[in-house]
Amino acid sequence: MSRLKIGVIDLVCKGPTTTLWARAMHANLASIMPQVVATWCEEDGHDVKLICYTGLEDLRKELPKGVDLIFISAFTESALLAYALSNYFRSQGAVTVLGGPHARCYPDDAVQYFDFVLGFTNQGTIQEVLHNCQPQRPEGKHLSAGKQPSHLPGVRERWKYIEPTLKKAPVLKMVPMIGSVGCPYTCAFCIDATVDYQPMSVDIIKEDLRFLLTKFKKPVVGWHDPNFGVRFHETMDAIEAAAPLKSFRFLAESSLSILTEDHLKVLNNHGFEALLPGVESWYELGNKSRTSRLAGEEKVKRVAEHVNLMFKYVPYVQTNFVLGLDSDMGDEPFELTKKFVDLAPAAFPGYSLLSAFGEAAPLNLDYQRNNRVLPFPFHFLNNHLAMNVKPANYEWVDFYDKVIDLTSYTFSKKAIYRRYMASPSRASKWMNTMRAISSEGYGRIRFFKQVREKLVHDRAFRQYFEGESQELPAFYKQIIQNDLGIWWEWLPKGAMEHNQNAYLHKKNGTALTA
Numbered sequence: 001m002s003r004l005k006i007g008v009i010d011l012v013c014k015g016p017t018t019t020l021w022a023r024a025m026h027a028n029l030a031s032i033m034p035q036v037v038a039t040w041c042e043e044d045g046h047d048v049k050l051i052c053y054t055g056l057e058d059l060r061k062e063l064p065k066g067v068d069l070i071f072i073s074a075f076t077e078s079a080l081l082a083y084a085l086s087n088y089f090r091s092q093g094a095v096t097v098l099g100g101p102h103a104r105c106y107p108d109d110a111v112q113y114f115d116f117v118l119g120f121t122n123q124g125t126i127q128e129v130l131h132n133c134q135p136q137r138p139e140g141k142h143l144s145a146g147k148q149p150s151h152l153p154g155v156r157e158r159w160k161y162i163e164p165t166l167k168k169a170p171v172l173k174m175v176p177m178i179g180s181v182g183c184p185y186t187c188a189f190c191i192d193a194t195v196d197y198q199p200m201s202v203d204i205i206k207e208d209l210r211f212l213l214t215k216f217k218k219p220v221v222g223w224h225d226p227n228f229g230v231r232f233h234e235t236m237d238a239i240e241a242a243a244p245l246k247s248f249r250f251l252a253e254s255s256l257s258i259l260t261e262d263h264l265k266v267l268n269n270h271g272f273e274a275l276l277p278g279v280e281s282w283y284e285l286g287n288k289s290r291t292s293r294l295a296g297e298e299k300v301k302r303v304a305e306h307v308n309l310m311f312k313y314v315p316y317v318q319t320n321f322v323l324g325l326d327s328d329m330g331d332e333p334f335e336l337t338k339k340f341v342d343l344a345p346a347a348f349p350g351y352s353l354l355s356a357f358g359e360a361a362p363l364n365l366d367y368q369r370n371n372r373v374l375p376f377p378f379h380f381l382n383n384h385l386a387m388n389v390k391p392a393n394y395e396w397v398d399f400y401d402k403v404i405d406l407t408s409y410t411f412s413k414k415a416i417y418r419r420y421m422a423s424p425s426r427a428s429k430w431m432n433t434m435r436a437i438s439s440e441g442y443g444r445i446r447f448f449k450q451v452r453e454k455l456v457h458d459r460a461f462r463q464y465f466e467g468e469s470q471e472l473p474a475f476y477k478q479i480i481q482n483d484l485g486i487w488w489e490w491l492p493k494g495a496m497e498h499n500q501n502a503y504l505h506k507k508n509g510t511a512l513t514a
Contacts, residue, residue, distance in 0.1 A: 007064035013055030015483035026054035026169035073100035077382035105358035111140035119144025126316035194236035228252035274316035304343035324354035352383035363390035368504035411441035
């Protein structure tokens with residue numbers, strides 16, 4: 001096989017941005033798998049250039065030139081930019097490959113615009129692409145390993161790709177690590193619901209942590225595990241064996257069921273400074289929050305007590321909620337969340353609108369069978385710009401009224417002040433305030449109000465939400481065009497539309513239609 005010139009693009013962002021949040025954090029959101037793929041390609045003897053696109057760079061200048069093969073990793077919200085880039089590189093004679101969450105969720109759409117689309121990816125999958133580096137037309141080839149890899153290159157092996165990305169981060173420089181893949185829980189709306197849990201090697205974890213101490217005085221590590229700490233003592237023993245306690249600063253997403261007080265004490269001793277537990281709902285999914293027999297107000301009180309306990313041991317906690325689940329009805333779920341905001345004032349609530357990402361989760365089949373999934377362009381599928389599942393128990397205007405009310409309550413001046421005063425560290429005070437006044441807080445309130453007004457006053461807009469029309473409102477088309485900028489002209493014909501019921505059609509063995 002000849003030596004190939006390969007580009008790898010990690011799309012952290014879907015277009016140019018200048019927000020304060022982007023400047024502070026986007027470089028810290030780099031994905032691990034693009035770095036892994038770059039490492040595997042280099043090990044195979046090829047020339048590799050990796051770009052992490054944070055939205056702050058001039059992408060035209062950053063793109064690798066004269067490549068034979070280009071790998072692009074994208075979440076679904078970045079899919080249209082990925083499609084445009086693939087079209088551009090194909091015009092230059094390159095073979096294009098899509099990986100990442102979008103490739104897993106919408107493979108039948110992606111193969112229209114890429115030569116290869118990768119599901120679960122191991123080193124053998126990458127070698128198959130390298131050994132068959134030829135255009136696949138008119139439709140690309142979908143490749144997927146039987147399961148996620150049991151071994152990934154560690155930080156030392158990926159360092160030449162990690163270091164340039166960290167240089168883009170102005171203050172906080174967070175190294176991505178992973179201790180496990182898959183998830184032991186079976187939340188039906190989650191992309192990892194059907195992925196077997198498997199831990200990574202503790203020896204590699206120890207080696208990576210020791211390596212980082214040669215690069216930083218006190219390294220900051222962001223764990224990319226879907227659910228950190230399932231094999232709690234094995235992981236903590238590995239951290240403790242690597243260096244003296246509190247040699248690192250750690251951030252992780254975990255579940256309240258794991259974050260018992262005994263475990264919190266251990267996490268505190270090991271330098272954990274931020275935890276992101278999922279609460280999700282006041283009526284279901286209690287196995288993640290140790291409240292499986294509780295619901296409603298009693299669950300709110302119990303979870304608030306637990307979160308407040310966490311602040312005895314870690315300075316930053318984000319609690320994650322899903323709005324619009326089928327178990328939600330009336331005012332109560334939103335009022336209960338307000339009560340939680342009052343009872344746990346230091347916690348930062350992260351709200352996601354219920355979304356169905358193609359083949360990502362078993363529950364999506366039910367939504368599609370019941371004709372509840374809307375064909376919103378991928379650009380808006382990031383859990384807050386659009387809810388592509390018609391709510392079971394709300395009319396659209398009523399639902400947005402409640403979302404606006406909750407979000408406004410959460411990011412009111414009073415709530416921001418209470419959160420500021422209750423936050424135990426200067427860093428958490430700064431982070432919470434910045435998030436509240438930027439696109440995540442004030443920005444979402446403005447956007448939700450725009451959508452609500454159009455639902456009331458624009459009949460065609462409302463018909464799209466009701467599934468009575470397939471014509472994308474100009475409001476959304478203009479946003480896509482503005483966000484893509486110069487890449488709008490490279491967006492392939494038909495890329496803004498997709499078959500929202502492709503997963504169901506595939507299961508039923510029926511023909512796919514756009």
